[in-house]
Amino acid sequence: MAVKIQLYGKLKQVTGVSELILDAEDTDGLLKEFAARFPLIENLPCLIALDRTIVQTNTPIKAGQELALLPPYSGG
Amino acid sequence: MAVKIQLYGKLKQVTGVSELILDAEDTDGLLKEFAARFPLIENLPCLIALDRTIVQTNTPIKAGQELALLPPYSGG
Amino acid sequence: MMNQKIKNIFVKGAISPAFIGEKIAAHQSKTDIGGHSIFLGQVRADAVENKQVVAVDYTSYEVMALEQMVGIREMIIEKYSLNCMHVYHSLGRIRSGEICLFVFTSAPHRKAAIEACSETVERLKAELPIWGKEIFEDDSFQWKINQPA
Amino acid sequence: MMNQKIKNIFVKGAISPAFIGEKIAAHQSKTDIGGHSIFLGQVRADAVENKQVVAVDYTSYEVMALEQMVGIREMIIEKYSLNCMHVYHSLGRIRSGEICLFVFTSAPHRKAAIEACSETVERLKAELPIWGKEIFEDDSFQWKINQPA
Numbered sequence: 001m002a003v004k005i006q007l008y009g010k011l012k013q014v015t016g017v018s019e020l021i022l023d024a025e026d027t028d029g030l031l032k033e034f035a036a037r038f039p040l041i042e043n044l045p046c047l048i049a050l051d052r053t054i055v056q057t058n059t060p061i062k063a064g065q066e067l068a069l070l071p072p073y074s075g076g
Numbered sequence: 077m078a079v080k081i082q083l084y085g086k087l088k089q090v091t092g093v094s095e096l097i098l099d100a101e102d103t104d105g106l107l108k109e110f111a112a113r114f115p116l117i118e119n120l121p122c123l124i125a126l127d128r129t130i131v132q133t134n135t136p137i138k139a140g141q142e143l144a145l146l147p148p149y150s151g152g
Numbered sequence: 153m154m155n156q157k158i159k160n161i162f163v164k165g166a167i168s169p170a171f172i173g174e175k176i177a178a179h180q181s182k183t184d185i186g187g188h189s190i191f192l193g194q195v196r197a198d199a200v201e202n203k204q205v206v207a208v209d210y211t212s213y214e215v216m217a218l219e220q221m222v223g224i225r226e227m228i229i230e231k232y233s234l235n236c237m238h239v240y241h242s243l244g245r246i247r248s249g250e251i252c253l254f255v256f257t258s259a260p261h262r263k264a265a266i267e268a269c270s271e272t273v274e275r276l277k278a279e280l281p282i283w284g285k286e287i288f289e290d291d292s293f294q295w296k297i298n299q300p301a
Numbered sequence: 302m303m304n305q306k307i308k309n310i311f312v313k314g315a316i317s318p319a320f321i322g323e324k325i326a327a328h329q330s331k332t333d334i335g336g337h338s339i340f341l342g343q344v345r346a347d348a349v350e351n352k353q354v355v356a357v358d359y360t361s362y363e364v365m366a367l368e369q370m371v372g373i374r375e376m377i378i379e380k381y382s383l384n385c386m387h388v389y390h391s392l393g394r395i396r397s398g399e400i401c402l403f404v405f406t407s408a409p410h411r412k413a414a415i416e417a418c419s420e421t422v423e424r425l426k427a428e429l430p431i432w433g434k435e436i437f438e439d440d441s442f443q444w445k446i447n448q449p450a
Contacts, residue, residue, distance in 0.1 A: 008213050009283030010295045049281070052216035068213055068281075074296040075210065075217075075241060075282025076193050076253045076273065076411075084362050085432030086444045125430070128365035144362055144430075150445040151359065151366075151390060151431025152262075152342050152402045152422065169329070173322025176341065180318070180398040183346035189418075190339035192325065196409065197332035249329040261448065262422060266340065270415050299410065 001025060003061055005034070006068040014041050028058040034069065046071055077101060079137055081110075082144040090117050104134040110145065122147055158218050159225070161239045166250035167192075175238060179258060185235045187262035189269035193253030195246050203288040207247045208296060213281040214243075224275045232268035234259050239272065241282060252284075307367050308374070310388045315399035316341075324387060328407060334384045336411035338418035342402030344395050352437040356396045357445060362430040363392075373424045381417035383408050388421065390431060401433075 005020050012018050015038055022037070024030035027048045035041075047054050049068040050061070061067065081096050088094050091114055098113070100106035103124045111117075123130050125144040126137070137143065172192070179185060198205045221239065229237055235258045242252040255272050259265040277298055284296035321341070328334060347354045370388065378386055384407045391401040404421050408414040426447055433445035 006213070008281065009211065009285075012211075013285075013295075049213070049216055052213075052219050068216070070213065070281050071283060071295070072297070073278070073281055074284045074298045075212070075280050076277040076298065082362070084430065085360065085434075088360075089434075089444075125362070125365055128362075128368050144365070146362065146430050147432065147444070148446070149427070149430055150433045150447045151361070151429050152426040152447065169322045169326035172325055173318045176321055176400075177318035179343070180400075183344075183397040185343050185398075186345040188339075188341040188343060190337075190341070191411065191415065192337040192339070193411070194328070194334050194337060195332075196335040248332040249334075251325075251329075260345065262340065262342070266415075266419050266422070269338075273411060273415070 001061065001063065003030065003067055005030065008068060009071040010044065011041065011046060011069050011071050014038070014044070024061060026058050026060045027055055030061065030067065044071060077137065077139065079106065079143055081106065084144060085147040086120065087117065087122060087145050087147050090114070090120070100137060102134050102136045103131055106137065106143065120147060158222055160218065161221055161241050162212065162214060162243050163240050164242075165244050166242055166246050166252065167240055167254045169251070172251075172254060175256060179236075182235055182258070184260060185258045186260045187265040188256065188258045189265040191253070191255040191269050191273045192251050194251050195248045197248035198286070200288070200294065203290060203292065205248060205286045206289050207245045207287045208252065208284040209245045209287055210241070210243050210252060210282060210284050212241075212243060212283070217280045217282060220279050220281070221276065224272065224279065228268050228272055228275075232257070232259060232264040234264065234268055237268065237272065239276065241276075241280075245287070307371055309367065310370055310390050311361065311363060311392050312389050313391075314393050315391055315395045315401065316389055316403045318400070321400075321403060324405060328385075331384060331407070333409060334407045335409045336414040337405065337407045338414040340402070340404040340418050340422045341400050343400050344397045346397035347435070349437070349443065352439060352441065354397060354435045355438050356394045356436045357401065357433040358394045358436055358442075359390070359392050359401065359431060359433050361390075361392060361432070366429045366431060369428050369430070370425065373421065373428065377417050377421055377424075381406070381408060381413040383413065383417055386417065386421065388425065390425070390429075394436070
């Protein structure tokens with residue numbers, strides 16, 4: 001399934017894009033696809049937000065869900 | 077020895093004076109004199125400051141020292 | 153979460169001291185408040201390898217940050233029985249010496265206000281998707297890494 | 302103690318929000334500061350037996366309070382490696398809703414600023430000879446008793 005993911009912070013800067021379409025069925029698959037597309041940033045720590053909530057374990061992606069890849073936070 | 081003591085807060089309000097001359101040789105004697113003069117306020121908790129430092133135990137008073145009777149603090 | 157009122161915490165650019173003064177003044181009609189606790193984050197001119205930070209450029213995944221903040225706000229207001237809580241975070245380029253974070257908690261007694269403010273600062277640093285890019289005097293940059301408390 | 306510089310902490314009347322804003326603004330040139338912590342004490346309109354507190358009248362044994370504050374300031378600035386600390390306490394009649402205490406600590410990192418502010422508030426409430434007389438709407442009064450933290 002083609003899913004749109006938003007990129008933020010260093011991930012947006014390094015890839016040069018703020019959104020990306022990847023093919024994935026679940027969040028682990030999404031990370032694998034992302035790492036395949038951008039091998040240089042494979043070692044960057046990153047979190048996945050599914051509908052604006054961080055997912056800690058592999059989670060199936062449903063059509064219409066909001067997905068984002070987030071580097072470690074540094075607000076405040 | 078005649079010593080001048082300053083009164084603050086509720087002690088000043090209840091006695092109606094901000095300074096008082098009492099006869100005492102040490103801080104315990106001073107408290108006893110004060111209670112004898114103002115029997116109604118005998119039960120008010122109060123601290124003695126000798127040269128702007130609280131004294132916890134009976135301390136001799138020397139000529140020229142600054143003495144004050146202080147009710148419990150309630151600043152801030 | 154979706155039926156909670158979502159308050160915006162983001163302001164474009166630095167938070168001005170006059171704005172902070174106005175927010176404090178707005179609480180003088182609330183006479184059941186006994187103590188306010190305020191935390192202000194200010195951009196430091198850190199030196200990294202002889203180059204000095206001149207600004208931090210803040211970006212956020214705003215929709216998510218605001219949703220997360222609803223939960224933090226509710227939990228802390230209830231836990232500490234606060235009269236109120238206000239949080240403002242800058243977006244965009246904030247120069248060294250300028251204020252980028254303003255957390256303001258008010259309660260009948262000091263202990264609740266102080267602990268609520270401190271806990272809010274820790275939680276928003278850990279849980280809100282906000283990123284700071286430190287800009288050096290020669291226009292090079294590095295991504296900020298938050299120190300644990 | 303006698304050779305320390307004694308800073309006055311007392312102000313006549315309430316502390317205005319604009320004054321607080323000005324003090325914050327004065328720190329924007331100090332670019333080694335990363336966090337400010339502020340505590341504000343505000344007079345509460347407490348009800349006692351159906352009468353409402355309309356003001357607190359503060360008096361102090363000022364010379365002693367300022368001397369005690371020198372020791373507290375030095376100890377806390379050193380313990381937390383603060384950039385600076387400012388303390389202001391009102392004297393005279395402060396109405397409900399007005400600010401009577403302003404404690405302001407600044408440090409490179411948030412934890413030091415926050416803990417220093419909190420400790421300063423506790424120490425000055427416990428150690429400074431200051432008394433508050435709560436005035437009711439009918440001009441009767443009672444002497445304030447501080448709650449322990």
